[in-house]
Amino acid sequence: MPHLLQGLHHRIHRALGAACIATVALLAGCGTLPSQEDRPETHSIAPSAQGPLGSAVVPLAQQHPGKTGVVAIDDGHVAFGARIALARAATRSIDIQTFIWHNDATGTLLFDEAMRAAERGVRVRILLDDLNTVGLDPTLALLASQPKLDLRLYNPYAGRSARGLGFLADFTRLNHRMHNKSFTVDNVVAVVGGRNIADEYFEAGADTGLVDLDVIAFGEVVKSVSSEFDLFWNSPSAYPAKKILAGVEPESRQALARRAQTIRDDPTTAKYADAIAHAEVVQRMLAHTLQPEWTTATVVHDDPGKTLSPETRTELLLLPKLMTAFGKPVKSLDIISPYFVPGNAGTEALASLAKQGVQVRVLTNSLAATDEKSVHSGYVKHRKELSQAGVQLFELKPEAAPIMARANEIGRGSKAGLHAKTYAVDGRSIFVGSFNFDPRSARLNTEMGLVIDSPAMASKLHAVVGDAYPSIAYRVTLAEDGSLRWADAGGKVYTTDPETGWLERTFVDIGATLPIEWLL
Structure with missing residues (x-):
């Protein structure tokens, strides 16, 4: 009898779920996407020495x-x-x-x-x-x-109105x-x-x-x-x-x-x-x-099949291609990523490199600078473990230079945020593109970029990260009791995320406890 009741409960639950989805789809005005049968296939035009x-x-x-x-x-x-x-x-x-x-x-x-x-x-x-x-x-x-x-x-979106409901109705695809x-x-x-x-x-x-x-x-x-x-x-x-x-x-x-x-x-x-x-x-x-x-450069990108198929073969994804193109870091790995959510596997990999003597440095947005507070929650849970392993963490200040040197052109009260996604290995090669160091870029979105063999550009990036503190970033360190500290240019040390309120920090702390990292 208990098994019968469990089965009945399961079927009722599924039926209600299906009904809810159908209702949402109806409310959202979700139609079906048009057929692609008559869509023409076009390709890039061959380059020519004509024209300016x-x-x-x-x-x-x-x-x-x-x-x-x-x-x-x-x-x-x-x-x-x-x-x-x-x-x-x-x-x-x-x-x-x-x-x-x-x-x-x-x-x-x-x-x-x-x-x-x-x-x-x-x-x-x-x-x-x-x-x-x-x-x-x-x-x-x-x-x-x-x-x-x-x-x-x-x-x-098949329906152009009520997109929020449409997103819920077709969440897996959208x-x-x-x-x-x-x-x-x-x-x-x-x-x-x-x-x-x-x-x-x-x-x-x-x-x-x-x-x-x-x-x-x-x-x-x-x-x-x-x-x-x-x-x-x-x-x-x-x-x-x-x-x-x-x-x-x-x-x-x-x-x-x-x-x-x-x-x-x-x-x-x-x-x-x-x-x-x-x-x-x-x-x-x-x-x-x-x-x-003039150097060697390689395009790395996801396959568009990643959009429709979660089971897209690993060899078609950008991240493995990026790792292959870079090779294993021996001396240094510099990461600039506005949304840095390494996850357990990424944290373990970066920590392992640092323990092997590789200088691993990360420049990302501070909580005060980021425009995606929810994404920041996927970063904060890994800060302590990374710091303990020797990974150097720098967090961009909202008033960061050099962008704020042009603040009069941007507008009064402007703040700076980091959006560049670039990585350098051993001062020899650099990635520039759209790939954030987070699960969304790795598993959900499609991404692309260039891996460039350029000691000049890689060394410049290495210097940018090295010079970030104290001019444009806080340095995150560990106190003797194991808690985190943020060091400022003037020697001031913060015990909580600088330039933030308790409500922001509470929101991020709660987010860090939720099983949403795969979405970030």
């Missing part, structure tokens, strides 16, 4: 066969200006892959620039993850209506996102890094500026960046925006142009125009005077 970019880059690359030219960009204004200048120089193609594209000042200007390129005959392909597109549908519908501009939404970022022009120049397209990522936000890193690449690796784009573009999760946005009234072309012109004319946003006018890296490229570092 091709004539500048192709001959230079031919002088360095098999090599990649790289230039790092750590200034958000320069990163924004470079994208605008590259788009304006395009004559054949622009391929943009991104996780976020906001309708703010920088986002509007880049929307307008993409339209302008398409209007003059450039083939523009935009692959945009659909998680953060709330309120964008009219603008996206406008872009999708331009004959030379092809927009696809990655892993989209919890997997495309976090990749690349900006490739004429298939001869590619920008790869951690920046999304929004004001805060270009240090133009009124409230927050994010410290980030991009690499402009030329030569051999660009074809691999384009191949990665094509793989995701033609994947089952990339849906033509025209089908997803059927019935949406597009924003008028004139309205977008007016919004963009208003931004260009506004004295308070003159820094954007200045960034465009002084995109020195692109101007030097076009003038044939740019001297990048």
